[in-house]
Structures are given as structure tokens and as C-alpha cells.
Amino acid sequence: MHLVSHHDLGNLLGEFGWNKGRAKAVLWLWIFMLLPSLLFSLLIIGLPGLILSIYFIYRSLTRLRATQPVVVLYQQGLVDSRKGTPEIIPYEGIKNIYLSVKVINGVFTYLISLEKNTGQKINLDEHVANIDDLRKLLEDQIVKFQLPGAISTYQQGSPITFNLLQVTQAGLSMGKKMLPWSEFGTAEIQRVSNTVYLTIRQKDSNKEWGRQPRGSFPNLALFFEIVKYVQENQNHQ
Numbered sequence: 001m002h003l004v005s006h007h008d009l010g011n012l013l014g015e016f017g018w019n020k021g022r023a024k025a026v027l028w029l030w031i032f033m034l035l036p037s038l039l040f041s042l043l044i045i046g047l048p049g050l051i052l053s054i055y056f057i058y059r060s061l062t063r064l065r066a067t068q069p070v071v072v073l074y075q076q077g078l079v080d081s082r083k084g085t086p087e088i089i090p091y092e093g094i095k096n097i098y099l100s101v102k103v104i105n106g107v108f109t110y111l112i113s114l115e116k117n118t119g120q121k122i123n124l125d126e127h128v129a130n131i132d133d134l135r136k137l138l139e140d141q142i143v144k145f146q147l148p149g150a151i152s153t154y155q156q157g158s159p160i161t162f163n164l165l166q167v168t169q170a171g172l173s174m175g176k177k178m179l180p181w182s183e184f185g186t187a188e189i190q191r192v193s194n195t196v197y198l199t200i201r202q203k204d205s206n207k208e209w210g211r212q213p214r215g216s217f218p219n220l221a222l223f224f225e226i227v228k229y230v231q232e233n234q235n236h237q
Contacts, residue, residue, distance in 0.1 A: 010075030018063040027060035100215030101196040139221035
């Protein structure tokens with residue numbers, strides 16, 4: 001991190017190291033797998049397993065011993081040092097942020113995907129400590145960059161696209177379905193079985209108008225800010 005000039009990124013917001021609990025769990029898993037790998041390495045088919053075991057044991061030990069943060073957030077961007085060489089990623093260069101949430105045996109797992117304007121994707125998972133805190137900080141900062149442009153697009157009468165969903169001055173549309181703002185009720189995060197969704201409901205009823213998996217819905221925090229902006233403006237009319 002400190003080898004990269006980050007003065008143009010503004011004030012420090014948060015530092016995130018490796019998830020030591022996850023690293024320890026992976027270490028013990030591959031230690032357990034090492035003995036079978038050693039036995040099977042006597043056969044050619046067992047050699048790849050042995051190499052993998054040694055690699056993941058070494059990687060886990062390296063992460064357990066690490067003392068420096070691997071992802072650092074600033075006001076204007078983040079520095080990703082997980083691969084050793086620090087990479088500066090300005091927020092203005094991020095097109096979409098996704099968050100996939102899965103529930104396995106009652107345990108929530110998170111995967112953050114950042115899609116750059118170039119199309120390149122960067123994934124941040126639970127190998128990084130405090131991943132949900134990281135997600136909140138990232139969403140807050142990215143929204144600050146995206147919101148002015150999104151409001152301008154809305155005011156000009158152009159649609160704002162969130163994957164299959166479009167936000168327009170007339171309301172929300174998804175495929176052939178249209179929900180006027182006068183009939184819009186709520187938009188909320190909802191868990192169904194082991195998957196988390198964005199669920200949109202009509203006004204004055206419990207009828208579900210549309211649903212999308214959270215993991216495939218880009219810029220969710222921006223969507224909520226746009227909905228808030230529209231509702232506040234309608235209340236002042």
C-alpha cells in the first residue's frame with residue numbers, strides 16, 4: 001500500500017486485512033487433505049492434489065502472518081494489494097458494484113464484484129476481513145460519484161438502467177411490465193430460502209410486482225437513492 005502514491009485519493013476511510021479466521025479454516029482443511037495427497041502422490045493422478053495442498057497451506061500461512069492491510073479505502077478510490085502489487089482503483093472508474101449474498105446453513109456469505117468502465121471485474125470475497133463493512137463503505141463512496149449523473153439522466157427524461165430494471169420519470173419498467181410511480185409501494189431486500197432478492201411491491205397491497213437476485217442487480221445503493229430522490233420530489237409537487 002505505502003509503495004503507491006495515494007495522495008490524490010483523499011482521506012483514509014478504512015483498512016482491511018486478510019480474514020484470519022477464514023485463513024485458519026482453509027489451513028486446517030488442506031492440512032487434513034495433505035496426508036491423502038501424499039499417499040495418492042505415489043500415483044500420477046495424486047500429484048496435482050499434493051501440489052494444491054502445499055500451495056494452499058503456504059498461502060494460508062502467509063495470510064495468517066500478514067500484518068498489513070490488503071484493501072484500503074479512501075474518499076476518491078481504493079488500493080487493492082491482495083496480489084502483492086498495489087493497484088489504485090478510482091471510484092470514477094467503476095461502472096457497477098454488485099453484492100451477492102448467499103445463506104448456507106444459516107451463515108451469510110458475501111461476494112463483492114466491481115466492474116470497471118473497461119469491463120474488467122474485480123472480486124472481493126470473505127477472504128478479506130469485515131467484508132460487509134467494506135461493502136458499505138464502497139457503496140457509500142461510489143454512490144457519491146454516480147448519483148449526480150444519474151439524477152441528471154432522470155431529469156432529462158432518459159432511463160436509468162439497472163440490469164433488467166429501468167427507472168424513468170413515468171415509473172419502473174421491467175420487460176413488458178410497467179409500474180407507475182403513483183402505484184409504487186416499497187423496494188426492499190428480502191431473503192427467500194438461501195438467496196437474497198430485491199423485491200418491489202405495489203402500493204396499498206402486498207402484491208409483488210417484481211424481484212431480482214441481489215447478486216445480479218448492479219448499484220443497489222444508487223437505486224435506493226434514486227427512488228428516494230423521486231419520492232421526495234413528488235412530495236414537494
